[in-house]
Amino acid sequence: MDCEKTRRLLHDYFEGLSSAGEKTLVEEHLASCADCRRFLEDLQRTVLSVKGLDEVEPPAWLTQKVMARIREEQPVRGHLLSRLFGRFSAGIPVAAAATVVIAVFAVVLMRSMQPEIGRRMRPAGEEAQQAPPREAPAVTGSPAGSAARRKTEAHGEIKGRDVSAPGQKDAAEKAAPDRQESAPEPQRLSESHERAGSGVAPAPPAAGKAAGALRQAEMPGETSAPAVAPRADSEGSGVRKKEMKAGRPEGLTYERSVEQRHADGSPETVVTYEASGGVRKKIMEERFDAQGNRHGVQTAYDPAGRPWAEVRYEHGRVDWIREYDAGGRPRQGTSGRPWPWLHPGLH
Amino acid sequence: MTEAAHDEDGPLVSLCRNGDTDAFEALVKRHQKKMLNIAYRMTGSYEDACEIVQDAFVSAHKNITRFEERSRFSTWLYTIVVNQTRNHLKKAETVACRREVSLDDPVRSEEGGVCLEPASKEPSVLDTLEQREVQARVQQCINRLDEEFREVLVLRDVQGFGYEEISSLLGLAAGTVKSRLFRARESVRKCLKKLLGSP
Structure with a gap:
């Protein structure tokens, strides 16, 4: 073997990547060629010099500067209500405006539908309420009406949840034990991510949601996960079931039911069902603390009724994530599929 | 998986x-x-x-x-x-060639052109520790490489990425990564010999 060929093989040789045959050829040549031995020494010294370069440390301000740029470019990203009402709220704090609009619209809608609700639903011992069909005109001319209509168009039937949130005071039991106890080890978030959660005051109760949402958007230390907890109602009694007409040609309907409540009546466990052709499937289970923050395991179900995503929150902050593949086995990584409780428009 | x-x-x-x-x-x-x-x-x-x-x-x-x-x-x-x-x-553009001129001898690039060496950033060579001086020279030699050779050398020899990951990172065939790396190392070797007397 000549020197040129040997020198090409020397790169792999000194990195220990040569095949057995190449290694023998190289060593045979080196034994008889002083030039190539010197070349090998030079090569080793060169690579060691390059490898020996010190690592530089990032400046302390680098993370802050990156995050400042990101927050500057997307000041309200991640907040569902803010995104929905972004255009409407020019000059007004976005989340506060959105909450006010929803509250006004909910009151108007509740009052306009009360007689029918009373006639149809009370005998069943449950309260249920139909959301208006997608095409139904909202309060024409008012900002609340136009904003609500925009929301209706953007998110279809699920908007009924915000319009007619449950909220009866009853002595419901506390949450059932979390399923994660018997499940495989989930992917817990790193300490660096979790740290922001500790010591952060929980979001304000439903009545103060506007201020809470605003604070959430402004404070970099707090979670930006959108809180979409159902709000407490001012009237009604018993376990409340909501039914939302999809208004879709396929006849899909979505029903969101508060299955457990805190002692103060605020929703604790809320289950969303999808119904079509007389078949009802659970698609999502959400859990909240008394302040309306996500708390406990949120679960998304596939069409076969198996969970495909479970995310545990600790008072609004994500604690761990577990996702499953099509066979129901825990994934090593995550699918990248958006969790439905953060994207109601997906239903 | x-x-x-x-x-x-x-x-x-x-x-x-x-x-x-x-x-x-x-x-x-x-x-x-x-x-x-x-x-x-x-x-x-x-x-x-x-x-x-x-x-x-x-x-x-x-x-x-x-x-x-x-x-x-x-x-x-x-x-x-x-x-x-x-x-x-x-x-x-040619970062290595646009900086201030130092008192060191110019080194010819692979293509035969003369690159003006960047002046040392240190306040005084006499005050500089030997190791830091060597590192500065190594960096100079890296700077003189053409971009496609430099990135392969940095990813492999400085950062320690595997060949497969470099291929994926740069969108190159593994063979191309290897041949660029050989040429990059060879250029740095020659450059260091010129600047330091030995690599």
């Missing part, structure tokens, strides 16, 4: 896709050092590297929904920083 399936960044990436900026901050903290070092060794300028890393993270955040998890998230991030560095170098 794919590499993405073992991706330790997966949970944080999922959160980012759902709009959680705190999760992205955690990713920035996790990867900024490696990204800074890649950019620094490719540009030879700490300040420029900081700018490049910022741009890379902002770009990653904007495009995180496009990340398809075919590779690890870190590989995707490093690809972005390499591309940002390439863009930066293109703008700056």
Whole structure:
């Protein structure tokens, strides 16, 4: 073997990547060629010099500067209500405006539908309420009406949840034990991510949601996960079931039911069902603390009724994530599929 | 099982896709050092590297929904920083040749042209520790490499990436990575011999 060929093989040789045959050829040549031995020494010294370069440390301000740029470019990203009402709220704090609009619209809608609700639903011992069909005109001319209509168009039937949130005071039991106890080890978030959660005051109760949402958007230390907890109602009694007409040609309907409540009546466990052709499937289970923050395991179900995503929150902050593949086995990584409780428009 | 399936960044990436900026901050903290070092060794300028890393993270955040998890998230991030560095170098043109002239002898580039050496950043050579001087010379030699050779050398010999990951990062065949690396090492070897008397 000549020197040129040997020198090409020397790169792999000194990195220990040569095949057995190449290694023998190289060593045979080196034994008889002083030039190539010197070349090998030079090569080793060169690579060691390059490898020996010190690592530089990032400046302390680098993370802050990156995050400042990101927050500057997307000041309200991640907040569902803010995104929905972004255009409407020019000059007004976005989340506060959105909450006010929803509250006004909910009151108007509740009052306009009360007689029918009373006639149809009370005998069943449950309260249920139909959301208006997608095409139904909202309060024409008012900002609340136009904003609500925009929301209706953007998110279809699920908007009924915000319009007619449950909220009866009853002595419901506390949450059932979390399923994660018997499940495989989930992917817990790193300490660096979790740290922001500790010591952060929980979001304000439903009545103060506007201020809470605003604070959430402004404070970099707090979670930006959108809180979409159902709000407490001012009237009604018993376990409340909501039914939302999809208004879709396929006849899909979505029903969101508060299955457990805190002692103060605020929703604790809320289950969303999808119904079509007389078949009802659970698609999502959400859990909240008394302040309306996500708390406990949120679960998304596939069409076969198996969970495909479970995310545990600790008072609004994500604690761990577990996702499953099509066979129901825990994934090593995550699918990248958006969790439905953060994207109601997906239903 | 794919590499993405073992991706330790997966949970944080999922959160980012759902709009959680705190999760992205955690990713920035996790990867900024490696990204800074890649950019620094490719540009030879700490300040420029900081700018490049910022741009890379902002770009990653904007495009995180496009990340398809075919590779690890870190590989995707490093690809972005390499591309940002390439863009930066293109703008700056021949970085190694545009700086102030030092008293050292000029060294001929591979193509035969004369590159003016960058002046030492140290206040005084006499005050500089020998090791730091050697490192500065090594960096000079890296700076003189053409971009395509420099990035391979930085990724392999400075950052210690495997050939497969470099192929994926740069979109090159493994054979091309190897041959570029050989040429890069050979150029650095010659350069160091000239500057220091031996590599």
